[in-house]
Amino acid sequence: MTPLPPILWLQAFEAAARTLSFTAAGHELGVTQSAVSQRIRLLEDRLGQKLFVRHPRSLTLTPAGQAWLPSIREAFTRLAEGTAEVFGPRPEAPVTLRATPVMQQSWLAPRLLLFHRTYPHVAVRLVSAIWAADFGPEGADLEIRYGRGDWVDVEALSLGDEAMLPACTPELAGRLNRPADLTGETLLHAVGFAVGWPAWLEHAGVVGLDRQCRTLSCDNQVMTLDLAALGCGVALTHHGLLAQREDLVAPFALALPSDEGFWLVRPARRQLREQAALLWDWLARGLDATGGGRFD
Template identity: 40%
Template sequence: MSRSLPPVNWLYAFEVTARHMSFTEAAAELGVTQSAVSQRIRLLESHLGQALFHRLPRGLKLTASGEALVPLVRETFSRLSDGTAEIFGSSSVDRLVVQVTLGFAGLWLNPRLAHFRAAHPDVNLRLITSVWSVDYPAAGVDLEIRHGGGNWPGLKAERLTWDKVFPVCGPALLRQRRKLRKPEELTAQDLLHVIGFREGWAQWFAAAGIPAPADIGAGVEFDTAILAIEQALSGTGFALGRSCYVDHLLADGRLVAPYSSFIETREAFYIVAPEGRQEKAAAKLFRTWIKSEAQQARRASI
């Protein structure tokens, strides 16, 4: 029976590649070359007699066989990890691994991590970031903080944020442009865009009852809110601030929100974990802590 099983390193290369949909990013995670990852995938496909990926001009796409294999491989690695820990006990460093989007990690979680460390100094925490939510559960990841509507098959999701979106800028920019007293005047300003969210400048102008500029899409686009907020802090333009991202920056005066118009977000950030998985003690502590922090932040924002 063992002869029919492909080598573990081939299967692990497949799982990582399927998670990133990129040989380059998979190679970075595995600490090998791109060609080494590609070769392992080719060997696995040859062993199975099935193609697992479509090689497209701009990236990869799983074949039907690849899509069928992904959950099996991930579940196998997860069960192997859990079973090893159960039989042999946790390692000398019992590490909690949390997967989180880059924007939430940098703008919401990171400023609060000292609170968690003070409350739970014995928990060793590892944060794995990505620009947007990726497939979960991944091997070795205990919890994920992801953005979306809250309904993901097989995942238990608990909501953390209830956000509003509104224009923000650095105080120096507002002082330089003293005439910016009405939101209508934003149509002639440099607008900073973040792709990937449902709520953008067009939606904000509509909610404020203001005709959007004809070139609404002009300007700089970012794939993470961190960069847009940094640009707003430096005074180069106006960004749309999500309350969970900017409340602390508004409170200490590093950002200002010059107008009262806002839109409420349809999506939110959630802490998620696979349904039915037995959760380690550190994950329970982190879940309780982050929900408490989120509730405090929500009360302060209202």
Template identity: 40%
Template structure:
């Protein structure tokens, strides 16, 4: 079978320049001259028949075709690197350092890590948690899972999953979920959830100042399970509590979340370790199977 592929050195120059947004930085990484990288990228563009970059005064910006082409090129190099190192590379300790928000780590990712360990028993996992994504150093992190709008500089960012918001409470709670309640649990950063919830149910005025504020979904769920009030969280976080009966849903209505979970890889990583690629692909598969 004949593959209609451009030379790999052209593709390598394109991937490095796209990741570093600079021909000069790509040249330093690949130990070539800036002129050589520029020539290889121009040759690739001529071969494909489309420009891949906009040449700016001090940097590069991918064109729409460049953006569409880059993920496939990057994935091919990642898989080739992982297979080569895995089969022929020196024996070494394999490890992946992952950081995630505490709720995602405890309620969704943590219980699934045994699946990864069964598939890759030689890989050690270091799972770090943070409440606010910007609260700690980026040093030595291979992958990070953040909740937000997907706009963070210094990372290659890809959508991991999007979920619905549902209200939950203790089965022992006798109060009703209604506007004006003072037993609502709010999660910092998502204070508008209850306002949007009640607005979606009717024209009633809602005093969204009332209630208790906590800084993560895990705390809100634990408080709700003790009967402290109602909270509204992502459905995937609530499911363990619903399954064991500690919480119930006072309404079957679901509210679209305005933000999502994203998978981040530092742009400073010239080439991810094979085990990082394995973990990334495994995580995508798990998320795809769960968030159908």
């Protein structure tokens, strides 16, 4: 395997290729234009190919430089991500907390309010995530994830067992005496959950009733619950989330238990910064790692 060139040469190439200027690359790297030019020449000598075409007042990449640049960028990105995974972000950086929008609005908002009043010196950065692929250790100190809690390389505290049940306005609930009364109503779907309307309807003994209903699908529960609150239809939601709403009621007492739930998550491979640990301890208060936590 060919030995890798020194990282200073690679940094000079990436910056110069991105800016198409040795001068701009030098400003970015804190060195002179001539230092960047020298590192590029040494790199080209090592590789045996030219990476740039030098014009009187500009640069362009050669075909070899264009082909190599994506690999260099990917390598630097992965290096930055790996550093953050193991060592965490800079000590002075805000504590980054990633969560789904519905958890931000319901469970998290009142807790962050009290945390901010108690620790006003701790800066918190809240990041939204919806799909499973949005989550991961890169760039986040803490997360609130939805799933079975079987992720690798993380410590996870359960926010409690979950069950799914219908939710709608009190006015709509007044004409729903039994599950079969959902016929002709609009069912609001939040996609991506293990337990959806077909599973709940089967549990209620009215298999296939969804084919006799209107449908409106959303990619998050914030929208389905807001639509339900406007009288648009009936949402299927988590028992714990419904408990946070004063504008929605459960028309039926029947709830379908789910093996998925919400979890407070932190990377297991690194120690939390002091400020991140403060937020973890605050949110973990009242929870335990055995799944007996409370979603209230």
